[in-house]
Amino acid sequence: xIGFFQQYPxxxxxxxxxxxxxxxxxxxxxLTGFALAALLGAxxxxxxxSPSALLKRLAVFFIQGMRxxxxxxxxxxxxxxxxxxxxxxxxxxxxxxxxxxQGSAYVAEILRGGLDxxxxxxxxxxIATGLTPLQAFTAVIFPQAIRGMLPPLLNAYVSILKxxxxxxxxxxxxxxxxARAIASESFLPMHIFLLxxxxxxVIAFPLSLLSRALEVRFSRGRKTIRG
Amino acid sequence: xxxLEAFLGLLPLLLKGAVSALEIALCTLALASVGGLVLAVxxxxxxxxxxxxxxxxxIEWMRNVPALAHLFLIYFGLSYLGINLPAWLAAIVGLSxxxxxxxxxxxxxGLQSLHVGQHExxxxxxxxxxxxxxYILLPQALxxxxxxxxxxxxxxxxxxxxxxxxxxxxIMFLARNLVTSTFQTSLIYLAVMxxxxxxxxxxxxxxIRLERHLGAAR
Numbered sequence: 001x002i003g004f005f006q007q008y009p010x011x012x013x014x015x016x017x018x019x020x021x022x023x024x025x026x027x028x029x030x031l032t033g034f035a036l037a038a039l040l041g042a043x044x045x046x047x048x049x050s051p052s053a054l055l056k057r058l059a060v061f062f063i064q065g066m067r068x069x070x071x072x073x074x075x076x077x078x079x080x081x082x083x084x085x086x087x088x089x090x091x092x093x094x095x096x097x098x099x100x101x102q103g104s105a106y107v108a109e110i111l112r113g114g115l116d117x118x119x120x121x122x123x124x125x126x127i128a129t130g131l132t133p134l135q136a137f138t139a140v141i142f143p144q145a146i147r148g149m150l151p152p153l154l155n156a157y158v159s160i161l162k163x164x165x166x167x168x169x170x171x172x173x174x175x176x177x178x179a180r181a182i183a184s185e186s187f188l189p190m191h192i193f194l195l196x197x198x199x200x201x202v203i204a205f206p207l208s209l210l211s212r213a214l215e216v217r218f219s220r221g222r223k224t225i226r227g
Numbered sequence: 228x229x230x231l232e233a234f235l236g237l238l239p240l241l242l243k244g245a246v247s248a249l250e251i252a253l254c255t256l257a258l259a260s261v262g263g264l265v266l267a268v269x270x271x272x273x274x275x276x277x278x279x280x281x282x283x284x285x286i287e288w289m290r291n292v293p294a295l296a297h298l299f300l301i302y303f304g305l306s307y308l309g310i311n312l313p314a315w316l317a318a319i320v321g322l323s324x325x326x327x328x329x330x331x332x333x334x335x336x337g338l339q340s341l342h343v344g345q346h347e348x349x350x351x352x353x354x355x356x357x358x359x360x361x362y363i364l365l366p367q368a369l370x371x372x373x374x375x376x377x378x379x380x381x382x383x384x385x386x387x388x389x390x391x392x393x394x395x396x397x398i399m400f401l402a403r404n405l406v407t408s409t410f411q412t413s414l415i416y417l418a419v420m421x422x423x424x425x426x427x428x429x430x431x432x433x434x435i436r437l438e439r440h441l442g443a444a445r
Contacts, residue, residue: 068424068431070385072399077416080406084413158291165293169392176295189303197292197300204291 007191015182015195022178023199029095029174030161036100037160038153041107048112059108066105072166074098079170095167095174103160110156114149115141147218154211158204165200175199233411234418240405241415244398245422248387251318251397255383258323263330268360270331271338282331289328294389297321302393318390322383329379337372338364370441377434381427388423398422 047059066074079094089097118141126136168176179196183189266282273279289297302317312320341364349359369376391400402419406412 064428065424067381068427069420070388070399070423072388072391073402073416073420073423076399076403077413077420081413081416162291162293165295166389168295176293179296180299183299183303188307189299190305190307193296193300193304197288197296200292200296201288205287208287208291 004191007188008195011186011188011191015192018178018182019175019196019199022173022175023203025092025173026161026164026175027203029092029167029172030099030157030164032096033099033103033160033164034157036096037103037107037156040100040104041111044104044108045111045115048108049115063105063108066102069102071098071102071163072169074102075166075170091167091170091172094170095164095172099160099164099167102163103156106156106159107153110149110152113152114145117148118144151211151215151218154207154214158207158211161204161207162200230414233409234414237405237409237411237415237418240401241398241418241422244396244401245426247315247395248384248390248397248399249426251315251322251387251390251395252380252384254319255322255326255387256380258319259326259330259379259383262323262327263334266327266331267334267338270335272356286328286331289325290332294321294325294386295392297325298389298393314390314393314395317393318387318395322386322390325386326379326383330376333372333375333379334368336375337368337370340371341367373434373438373441377431377438380434381431384427384430385423 044059044063047055050056075095075098078089078098079091082089082094122140122144123136126140127133131139164174165176167174168180171177175196179192183192186192266286269278270282298318298321301321302312302314305312305317345363345367346359349363354362387397388399390397391403394400398419402415406415409415
């Protein structure tokens with residue numbers, strides 16, 4: 001056991017430097033993916049709320065489809081099949097787009113759930129006081145809805161961060177690929193994969209805690225059936 | 228039409244891979260359900276701080292680290308320590324550990340949603356702890372947990388694709404091999420996505436029917 005940990009100091013500076021570089025790419029990749037997911041998710045939520053039956057159906061179809069396909073299949077398809085249609089994406093962008101596409105399905109459901117949790121009367125009252133529909137949304141609906149949305153959105157980001165590790169399989173130079181490279185050079189896979197797990201944990205765990213804290217905070221003072 | 232023929236030629240192998248994926252998912256589901264249930268019951272009824280702390284550490288580690296890292300750790304890491312698991316077993320062990328953590332949270336939320344009177348009533352009519360759990364608490368808690376459980380099951384089927392990274396010959400791995408040997412890239416990945424959808428959508432729909440059925444029986 002002690003022998004196991006004695007390996008760390010010997011390689012520490014090299015490993016940590018390389019993993020930190022990878023972690024930076026992972027952070028950027030997951031944030032880009034999340035931004036795309038948020039944009040597309042908002043669009044989908046809007047489509048599901050729109051009066052057009054066609055738009056609604058398309059949005060639901062897209063969401064269902066995205067939820068029924070593994071991220072890895074999506075990533076490989078984006079990375080390997082698009083070039084034959086004349087569009088070559090780098091591993092990074094194929095990854096970000098894949099994460100964004102799949103994430104958007106989850107984000108859309110979160111946004112819709114958040115909006116649905118408000119009583120219809122909120123909007124009606126806002127309109128009755130003379131606000132335009134846009135003002136009603138930005139001044140009345142959204143500030144209330146965002147409280148319920150924030151914790152699950154944080155969880156969605158944590159999922160995207162973890163899922164970004166799959167981008168290593170399409171040769172994106174992120175944290176997991178850096179770990180695999182080190183593991184195959186050093187022949188110390190146990191050491192490396194524990195360490196890389198710790199890297200992910202250090203980013204993801206505080207965010208999970210924050211999400212839970214926000215949930216508790218926002219649900220306080222709000223009367224529900226369960227009291 | 229050449230495409231169609233090529234497609235039909237590839238289909239049997241991909242379907243074989245889909246069956247392996249489902250086998251892995253099924254084994255994982257069984258292990259993760261038992262593991263999750265045991266952890267949830269311990270979390271709900273144990274008064275030992277040590278037990279709570281240990282389970283909380285396990286759950287947080289499993290849920291905040293990517294599944295791919297767990298699989299690499301179990302497949303490559305353990306072989307470094309001299310424990311050589313075959314790839315399929317490593318995948319099942321890894322996914323089951325992650326699943327136990329996810330389901331522990333799911334089942335715990337189900338158990339803790341019940342009123343304390345349920346437990347007291349069970350004691351009052353002379354049931355022992357196991358009987359209270361078996362006949363009173365679990366049937367209600369599992370019903371509450373069903374939607375989250377359904378989510379986990381569909382997520383699990385998708386996550387079996389990660390096992391391809393440690394060369395488990397399931398559908399994703401076979402597809403990647405087929406791509407390198409036949410160059411039918413778009414055809415194969417399209418087929419793979421359709422096959423996954425064909426596995427997942429009916430299961431999701433089945434769970435929704437089950438929820439309605441149980442809801443109606445209430």
